[in-house]
Ligand SMILES: Nc1nc2c(ncn2[C@@H]2O[C@H](COP(=O)(O)OP(=O)(O)OP(=O)(O)O)[C@@H](O)[C@H]2O)c(=O)[nH]1
Ligand SMILES: O=C([O-])CC(=O)C(=O)O
């Protein structure tokens with residue numbers, strides 16, 4: 001029995017949607033906020049919200065940038081928490097060996113206890129949002145309930161939200177209910193001071209794939225709290241995609257135009273903090289080539305009537321890694337941020353009210369660092385957290401492709417899989433066919449980064465860059481990829497490539513461990529080879545792991561790169577690959593019968609090509 005609730009704002013609901021109203025009422029009765037606010041997404045609301053956050057000390061207004069803000073999190077709440085992320089399917093076999101699992105009833109029992117009274121003294125915001133264009137045939141709605149005004153402001157940047165969404169939802173559209181609390185109630189009567197970044201030591205990021213619900217508790221950090229992003233658009237959407245025959249992927253989408261005016265659309269999956277935002281906004285260094293951005297993190301892909309695979313970016317903003325971003329590496333991100341309207345989290349603050357982070361040229365003589373302490377270049381510490389982020393409207397990106405708003409998306413010509421590997425993986429290799437490409441994706445490996453809590457720099461398998469985001473059994477996910485290929489006309493499938501911008505000169509031998517390939521804008525040279533492979537004009541040599549550029553086929557004109565480094569970047573060393581085999585074998589074994597036989601066959605074929613019995 002839910003007790004009758006009288007919460008200020010609850011009866012002023014601007015919607016006839018009875019299920020939504022009932023759910024908001026139920027959550028308010030459980031979490032007991034002081035008031036309920038229905039977000040309309042307006043400019044006025046943004047101003048009120050950011051003013052309030054500035055007044056409470058949660059945000060600092062940047063003097064040097066229009067309508068932009070600096071936020072610092074609690075030092076313990078800086079990244080996604082994979083250990084605390086759960087797929088609560090009815091059957092544990094549906095979560096698979098790569099996810100944490102708990103029975104849905106047990107998780108709901110535990111979290112209901114945590115949610116009990118968790119919003120006391122706070123405001124509960126109702127955020128109606130839509131992932132992807134509102135003009136889609138079936139718009140993908142969600143509603144997030146949260147006690148964090150930081151989340152509201154960030155969701156306004158990252159999603160289409162507010163009154164237009166509620167109107168479109170009408171009285172009975174289905175939506176994904178997303179419940180979020182920072183888990184830090186303000187005790188009534190007691191003198192509990194609110195902190196600038198409330199959060200809880202206890203954290204749960206829970207997904208209920210059968211009922212398509214998301215419950216998040218204890219963290220305010222983006223990937224754990226902006227529930228339209230990873231939780232909905234990847235974990236829940238991957239389940240919907242499995243059921244409906246499409247793909248929800250951790251991919252950027254870009255449009256590439258050659259000097260002859262030939263347009264190709266490329267999607268690329270790299271793990272967190274491995275270069276998606278940078279590639280999506282790339283400024284080509286080769287003359288006449290043009291890149292336009294469609295998305296930097298998530299792609300929803302389904303077959304169109306013409307049999308081609310179309311990709312849509314469900315997001316409305318960019319939530320990008322700050323360190324390393326500057327005028328040299330990613331000028332388009334800098335131009336996007338210069339337009340203002342952004343929130344910067346866990347970067348450093350300059351004395352004249354601007355932001356700074358590692359990689360942005362010479363450091364100023366004095367900064368306030370991400371922990372709020374004085375910082376000088378001599379202090380020997382990072383001024384910004386390695387996972388510090390900018391949150392900014394994608395509409396401000398000066399090279400946003402006009403197709404971005406098209407609900408049908410763009411037809412993908414090539415899919416790149418890539419990771420961060422110091423060794424072994426060459427700059428670029430092309431898959432033989434779809435099944436081999438799926439094998440390359442399924443065995444993708446990368447060094448862990450600061451985007452998730454845990455040790456950095458450890459090589460792990462990160463299939464399709466989706467390890468933390470597949471909402472079901474990874475073996476079934478591979479089978480779904482294989483099936484998508486089987487259903488398609490092979491001549492219309494995207495070609496699949498494997499890339500690695502992060503190979504290093506040997507550290508053990510003579511080398512100094514520098515990046516062999518200059519990366520960033522120079523990656524346009526690799527994109528050019530990809531396009532020429534599709535067009536059938538670029539030469540390649542066959543290797544055990546796929547085709548790599550033939551000598552001279554990669555355009556390095558005008559590039560200041562030694563022949564030695566280029567050769568080392570492109571090299572396929574059979575010994576290094578033989579050393580990977582036991583890891584790939586063990587990786588596949590854990591999926592048991594769920595691993596598609598064609599992937600075992602691909603591994604056997606690779607073994608044979610490497611001369612391993
Ligand atoms: N050496 C090198 N570093 C790169 C390259 N591209 C990106 N980086 C760096 O890698 C880090 C992460 O890059 P992003 O483009 O933000 O990665 P992402 O995949 O979008 O990350 P998420 O937002 O976490 O999903 C940044 O510090 C970049 O400067 C490259 O081509 N070469
Ligand atoms: O979700 C986040 O926190 C940021 C992100 O894009 C990722 O980690 O891949």
Ligand SMILES: [Mn+2]
Pocket residue numbers: 250271272273297
């Ligand atoms: Mn990401």
